[in-house]
Amino acid sequence: MTENRSAVLESVPEGLFIGGAWRRAQEGRTLSVNDPATGQEIKRIADATPADGMAALDAAVAAGPEWAATPARQRGELLRRAFDLLTERSEEFALLMTLEMGKPLAEARGEVTYGAEFLRWFSEEAPRIQGRYGPNPEGSGRIVVSQHPVGPCFLITPWNFPLAMATRKIAPALAAGCTAVIKPAALTPLTTLAFVALLEEVGLPAGVVNVVTTSTSGEVSEPIIRDPRLRKLSFTGSTPVGRSLLEQAAQGVLRTSMELGGNAPFVVFEDADLDTAVEAAMLAKFRNIGQACTAANRFIVHTAVAEEFTRRVTERVQAMRIGPGTQEGVAIGPLIDDRAVAKAEALVQDAVARGAHLTTGGHPVPGPGTFYEPTVLSGVAHGSDILREEVFGPVLAVVPFEGEEEAVRLANDTEYGLVSYVFTQDLARGQRMIERLETGMLGLNVGVVSNAAAPFGGWKSSGLGREGGAEGIAEYLQTKYTLTPDPFAG
Structure with a gap:
């Protein structure tokens, strides 16, 4: 090497x-x-x-x-x-x-x-x-x-x-x-x-x-x-x-x-195939160490499955290996610089201070290099900075919701509209979300949407x-x- x-x-x-x-x-x-x-x-x-x-x-x-x-x-x-x-x-x-x-x-x-x-x-x-x-x-x-x-x-x-x-x-x-x-x-x-x-x-x-x-x-x-x-x-x-x-x-x-910029919602309904949703969540959140404008930022998960979804993604995240990207088996490399680490740390601390539960990670990794632990937060409160700002780091934040109207409202509650992800086995609901989400791109039951043959771009800011x-x-x-x-x- x-x-x-x-x-x-x-x-x-x-x-x-x-x-x-x-x-x-x-x-x-x-x-x-x-x-x-x-x-x-x-x-x-x-x-x-x-x-x-x-x-x-x-x-x-x-x-x-x-x-x-x-x-x-x-x-x-x-x-x-x-x-x-x-x-x-x-x-x-x-x-x-x-x-x-x-x-x-x-x-x-x-x-x-x-x-x-x-x-x-x-x-x-x-x-x-x-x-x-x-x-x-x-x-x-x-x-x-x-x-x-x-x-x-x-x-x-x-x-x-x-x-x-x-x-x-x-x-x-x-x-x-x-x-x-x-x-x-x-x-x-x-x-x-x-x-x-x-x-x-x-x-x-x-x-x-x-x-x-x-x-x-x-x-x-x-x-x-x-x-x-x-x-x-x-x-x-x-x-x-x-x-x-x-x-x-x-x-x-x-x-x-x-x-x-983006602030992508990842909406998981109660009827979602959780195996598919969890696999997609790992791609949508942790691809490129979370440093992507298409990265899922707000995991809006129905209360009926929020606990199970959080448990599964936490298990997957705890198994991720951190280290230089040149090493075999590494899933989480360094963030780009010290400022990126400081931003991830500040957003996590703010969420925890507002009542979120840290299920894994949540800390910078001592140097050399600019590493931050892959992190899962559950029960993130409305008004938390992590729901408004683009994380650009390996932090998965779960927000519970009760019904479709609330899911749409939460998903659209951002100045951004680059990409959204929706997981449901209800065809009619999927079609409604295509119509109602304010987004330039949408992944319906998939966690990666980018393709050279497709128009990449967003709405709003x-x-x-x-x-x-x-x-x-x-x-x-x-x-x-x-x-x-x-x-x-x-």
Whole structure:
């Protein structure tokens, strides 16, 4: 493992990728990337300045016309080659993600599979961009509707899914004929650098994708967003940051895609198959150590089954092994940093102070590394902070309810609306929940909903736009309507 670790880290470029070339940051600035399982530095890379960011935008703008004119089939074939090579190197990418982000290696392998699917999906969507043609109602002319690349894009990705968030944005942008500047999170930039190096290897033309890694995100991002040449902003991250970026994007009337925070309810009715619900709960809560916007946050469980559900999940959680993600059998790796540990600790303490019962876990794990015990809370009182705030950690909070109306009210009692989970064997009730829950996605008797072929996105403060599915490429296209004369007129 030590040999593999060294080889994988050495293979990652250290520079910025601008105009098809790897280069140092201006002023020679660098930033440190650390392993959250140890707190130790694993690599030092270029730390972009605002001038570097603008150089990246210059390169994307310059490459735009030629890439937009590249036949869709060629764009798709490049993405397909990237899919094939990424799949071939899945172990290297999985290890790299585990080293910089901390997730267990088995989950990192799953992310490679998931992230690669966006390359395959959008390689197939590229040649299927369509328009329409037909007579106008008056019969005096013909309507031609065509789709065109929106233009240069700025893509901002989060730290929790370093590969999948990059492919989910880059793939549809390239398929649509757009060029891009991507800015990965400073905490986990290495996977994006390795992935763009892979794109270069499969024939990506210079300037089509440019990467800026930086520790001063706001300073680098704002000039890019305010530049009138930029036409699209895609961001995945917290709702407060998303609101700030939307204000900046308003000046240029940019097309925006915002995948923001979540506070997912996990509703278990009295008639649910508890085996299915418990298995799904483990996935929906503890996947990625709970550090996912789709993670179940509020387990709203009918009083008739709340005690049994809590007992079963507690048993499962107590059996989970904590440790570095590179170790076999580890289910819970480190949280991303000290702030994440402090937040989980504060939310748990607040819930307990309000009367919740701690059935297992509930404490930080002494270092090295930033670990927090997987935790189960039962009888969480209304008004507890953990019911309002996104946990982003391995804490499962159970709230009892009595009837369907109360379940709907509790589930919708949040500013967020990214994803919900519902467990019932009553088909009619399931259909009612589909209609009544204020959510962009819903898992009915399943604990994982993400799929490259499906539109990922939320309602309310969880964001705007969709990623994945046929809807995903539409976010990078703009519509043109042309009226032509009646070709049969004398």
